[in-house]
Amino acid sequence: MENMKLVDGTSYFSCGEGDTVIFIHGVGLDKSMWGGQVAGLQKHFHIIGYDMLGHGESPEPQSEATIEAYANQLERLITELKLDKPITVVGFSMGGLVARAFALKYAHRIDRLVILNSVFNRTEEQRSSVLSRCKEVKKLGPGANVEAAIERWFSKEYRAASPAQIDAFRERIVTNSKNGYLQTYQLFGENDNYGVSQLDTLSIPVLVATGELDVGSTPEMAYELARNLPNAQVVVLDQQRHMMPVEAPHQVNDMLLAFIQGKPKQEQLEQSQQEQVILQEVVNGA
Numbered sequence: 001m002e003n004m005k006l007v008d009g010t011s012y013f014s015c016g017e018g019d020t021v022i023f024i025h026g027v028g029l030d031k032s033m034w035g036g037q038v039a040g041l042q043k044h045f046h047i048i049g050y051d052m053l054g055h056g057e058s059p060e061p062q063s064e065a066t067i068e069a070y071a072n073q074l075e076r077l078i079t080e081l082k083l084d085k086p087i088t089v090v091g092f093s094m095g096g097l098v099a100r101a102f103a104l105k106y107a108h109r110i111d112r113l114v115i116l117n118s119v120f121n122r123t124e125e126q127r128s129s130v131l132s133r134c135k136e137v138k139k140l141g142p143g144a145n146v147e148a149a150i151e152r153w154f155s156k157e158y159r160a161a162s163p164a165q166i167d168a169f170r171e172r173i174v175t176n177s178k179n180g181y182l183q184t185y186q187l188f189g190e191n192d193n194y195g196v197s198q199l200d201t202l203s204i205p206v207l208v209a210t211g212e213l214d215v216g217s218t219p220e221m222a223y224e225l226a227r228n229l230p231n232a233q234v235v236v237l238d239q240q241r242h243m244m245p246v247e248a249p250h251q252v253n254d255m256l257l258a259f260i261q262g263k264p265k266q267e268q269l270e271q272s273q274q275e276q277v278i279l280q281e282v283v284n285g286a
Contacts, residue, residue: 001038003057006080010073011057012050016042019111020083021260022074023049026093026117027188028142028149028173028181030056033092036249037256044257045088050077052098054180061183067191070184071102078109086111088260092245093117093217094188103202104195112260113206116252117217117242119192120225126216130189134182142181143174152215153242165246199228206232207259209252211240233259 031049051058091099096118136144208222219236226232
């Protein structure tokens with residue numbers, strides 16, 4: 001799998017064959033977080049992952065960049081790669097906000113949308129906590145709250161069993177561009193309700209998923225976001241934290257495969273029960 005760059009400097013990889021699925025990482029991470037999804041899904045799909053503005057090997061965001069700038073980066077990727085058929089977009093955490101903004105601005109591009117471990121309608125306490133972390137980053141740089149983040153993101157069992165993986169994530173975070181990380185983190189902290197008044201215009205199938213123990217992207221947020229979408233379903237993975245695409249790739253891949261391939265609801269439910277996945281469909285505010 002080779003890393004490539006667009007004319008605008010966006011770094012991406014491309015592998016597999018079939019319908020295209022584009023993956024968007026979260027704040028402080030990069031396209032390498034999707035290794036488990038590449039291993040499990042490239043035999044089914046054409047997979048693309050890319051580095052957001054200010055992350056990995058992609059260029060810095062312009063000063064005062066908005067969330068639309070991140071959506072426009074994805075549009076440039078799709079245009080330059082000449083992806084003419086509608087695609088599936090999978091956004092994780094901040095990537096979920098970018099995916100939401102992209103879907104609202106470029107609805108004709110998307111066939112299905114997956115929002116993983118993302119945020120919606122934070123409480124004032126939750127929003128204050130995130131913005132407080134932004135202030136720490138502004139003062140001390142990307143490593144300001146890395147240990148607390150790792151503790152939130154991963155279970156203690158995974159941290160103990162996979163120290164090399166944890167070290168790699170720690171290194172990825174602390175070596176981020178201070179400017180790119182801070183700008184993106186601020187957008188993440190301020191845009192949980194981005195486009196809320198337009199969400200009912202998204203008629204495409206949407207999967208909103210998170211972990212039962214994700215304290216920053218809670219199941220309550222997932223259900224509430226889905227209630228604002230006309231064609232959404234919610235999956236909450238039992239006992240999983242924020243980094244479930246990394247910590248539980250088999251469960252996440254099976255969930256994505258079922259959703260993207262459009263298996264009947266009953267078949268999805270049976271599969272979910274076998275894997276101890278809690279599945280609830282939310283349609284038209286039900």
